[in-house]
Amino acid sequence: xxxxxxxxxxxxxxxxxxxxxxxxxxxxxxxxxxxxxxxxxxxxxxxxxxxxxxxxxxxxxxxxxxxxxxxxxxxxxxxxxxxxxxxxxxxxxxxxxxxxxxxxxxxxxxxxxxxxxxxxxxxxxxxxxxxxxxxxxxxxxxxxxxxxxxxxxxxxxxxxxxxxxxxxxxxxxxxxxxxxxxxxxxxxxxxxxxxxxxxxxxxxxxxxxxxxxxxxxxxxxxxxxxxxxxxxxxxxxxxxxxxxxxxxxxxxxxxxxxxxx
Amino acid sequence: xxxxxxxxxxxxxxxxxxxxxxxxxxxxxxxxxxxxxxxxxxxxxxxxxxxxxxxxxxxxxxxxxxxxxxxxxxxxxxxxxxxxxxxxxxxxxxxxxxxxxxxxxxxxxxxxxxxxxxxxxxxxxxxxxxxxxxxxxxxxxxxxxxxxxxxxxxxxxxxxxxxxxxxxxxxxxxxxxxxxxxxxxxxxxxxxxxxxxxxxxxxxxxxxxxxxxxxxxxxxxxxxxxxxxxxxxxxxxxxxxxxxxxxxxxxxxxx
Numbered sequence: 001x002x003x004x005x006x007x008x009x010x011x012x013x014x015x016x017x018x019x020x021x022x023x024x025x026x027x028x029x030x031x032x033x034x035x036x037x038x039x040x041x042x043x044x045x046x047x048x049x050x051x052x053x054x055x056x057x058x059x060x061x062x063x064x065x066x067x068x069x070x071x072x073x074x075x076x077x078x079x080x081x082x083x084x085x086x087x088x089x090x091x092x093x094x095x096x097x098x099x100x101x102x103x104x105x106x107x108x109x110x111x112x113x114x115x116x117x118x119x120x121x122x123x124x125x126x127x128x129x130x131x132x133x134x135x136x137x138x139x140x141x142x143x144x145x146x147x148x149x150x151x152x153x154x155x156x157x158x159x160x161x162x163x164x165x166x167x168x169x170x171x172x173x174x175x176x177x178x179x180x181x182x183x184x185x186x187x188x189x190x191x192x193x194x195x196x197x198x199x200x201x202x203x204x205x206x207x208x209x210x211x212x213x214x215x216x217x218x219x220x221x222x223x224x225x226x227x228x229x230x231x232x233x234x235x236x237x238x239x240x241x242x243x244x245x246x247x248x249x250x251x252x253x254x255x256x257x258x259x260x261x
Numbered sequence: 262x263x264x265x266x267x268x269x270x271x272x273x274x275x276x277x278x279x280x281x282x283x284x285x286x287x288x289x290x291x292x293x294x295x296x297x298x299x300x301x302x303x304x305x306x307x308x309x310x311x312x313x314x315x316x317x318x319x320x321x322x323x324x325x326x327x328x329x330x331x332x333x334x335x336x337x338x339x340x341x342x343x344x345x346x347x348x349x350x351x352x353x354x355x356x357x358x359x360x361x362x363x364x365x366x367x368x369x370x371x372x373x374x375x376x377x378x379x380x381x382x383x384x385x386x387x388x389x390x391x392x393x394x395x396x397x398x399x400x401x402x403x404x405x406x407x408x409x410x411x412x413x414x415x416x417x418x419x420x421x422x423x424x425x426x427x428x429x430x431x432x433x434x435x436x437x438x439x440x441x442x443x444x445x446x447x448x449x450x451x452x453x454x455x456x457x458x459x460x461x462x463x464x465x466x467x468x469x470x471x472x473x474x475x476x477x478x479x480x481x482x483x484x485x486x487x488x489x490x491x492x493x494x495x496x497x498x499x500x501x502x503x504x505x506x507x508x509x510x511x512x513x514x515x516x
Contacts, residue, residue: 025351051351070395071396072395072396074395080392080393080394084392085392088382088388088392089388089389089391089392090388091388097381097386097396099397099398099399100355100398100401101358101401102401104352119359120401120405121358121359121400121401121404121405122401122404123400123404123435124400124427124430124435124436125396125399125400125403125404125427125428125429125430126381126386126396126426127396127400129386129427130426176328176330176348176350177328177329177351178350179350179351179352
């Protein structure tokens with residue numbers, strides 16, 4: 001069965017008020033074609049769950065976001081994301097700010113269908129102050145240690161971009177870092193994968209070892225072939241970050257940037 | 262005169278650069294760490310500090326390429342490794358933070374006298390005057406791992422009585438082990454009875470008064486503050502010829 005879809009199909013399936021997880025990390029292997037697809041729809045009031053980069057920035061700039069759940073939002077080579085900054089400083093979005101490790105445990109909890117996972121990361125910091133809903137649990141064993149109970153980061157939809165996929169949704173990364181993309185796929189009600197190139201299932205192992213098959217088709221609702229679909233973020237080894245284009249994005253007023261395309 | 266003392270005298274006579282002093286002070290943070298990951302947070306000085314320590318007095322250290330490769334050799338800043346000895350993607354980096362076999366050198370936009378640090382935002386968190394990075398991994402790093410800091414511009418804007426958002430934990434909030442804070446002016450640590458910040462040494466050419474002036478809270482200052490050591494001739498050679506021939510470290514250090 002083929003799950004091949006268009007960017008517009010995926011974008012149209014996202015409804016206002018949904019929680020959307022976005023894979024990648026900072027300005028690396030972000031599903032930018034799918035994110036740009038969302039910009040063209042009337043969707044709004046999204047909750048974004050992301051190790052944030054220009055995905056978060058663009059959706060904030062376009063007024064699509066009610067809440068961001070993230071440990072950071074950055075463009076890596078440009079440390080501060082301009083549109084996320086503006087949204088925070090203007091008070092137009094809500095923010096759930098987690099430690100990076102807490103965030104991963106939230107993804108792991110959701111992927112394993114657990115209500116929470118305990119960790120030390122976050123204890124003692126103002127993450128506990130600014131998230132008054134966070135609870136702690138005490139180890140039931142002899143140590144009796146108090147730990148943060150990180151709630152599952154369950155999401156309605158996940159968007160990820162990988163290097164290769166087949167038509168049924170088996171997806172492969174060829175760069176050095178899988179990021180947490182498999183966890184997003186497992187944590188979501190529906191995961192959409194965009195890829196640089198659709199290949200036959202029989203060809204998947206021609207480019208990478210079996211360990212590079214990161215996401216199984218059972219976790220995937222739709223596949224989009226989107227060459228360059230992570231640009232301007234990095235998508236190793238197919239391409240690196242387009243630093244010129246990222247600089248243009250970061251330095252151009254949003255309306256002008258949207259008009260210029 | 263011992264070999265070390267002779268080296269020190271040589272370096273001092275040669276008129277060492279402030280950047281070299283800072284890199285060596287960062288390297289010193291990793292002394293005795295053994296076979297753990299020495300993680301510089303980025304930029305030149307912290308990364309050079311970790312690599313310099315590995316290439317000289319702390320050869321068992323593990324260092325990475327800035328992404329997810331653990332390097333078998335120790336490449337120059339910005340260079341690619343020729344030998345790779347391990348793989349540490351972000352998910353495993355986050356595992357390692359909890360495991361603790363890691364010493365990280367972080368940055369901070371604000372820090373108080375107990376070493377609580379802020380990289381999240383300036384002003385009221387609910388609607389900040391300036392949104393910065395977010396807390397990133399600082400809460401977990403400081404709770405679980407030995408942590409040091411590199412502050413390239415020592416000023417009362419950074420060293421404040423109270424930080425706006427505690428990202429990294431200070432000694433009064435359960436930090437695992439705050440080792441040292443290296444700035445462009447001095448080395449600071451927390452070896453005081455109440456865990457508050459102490460002036461451990463001043464860099465050559467910097468006065469104690471200058472450091473006190475540039476610190477926005479009361480700093481513990483002993484009667485006899487030593488001078489931060491400069492690089493040994495071997496360290497100076499490794500820095501100049503092997504690790505940073507382009508001199509990126511000089512652009513990162515103020516003063």
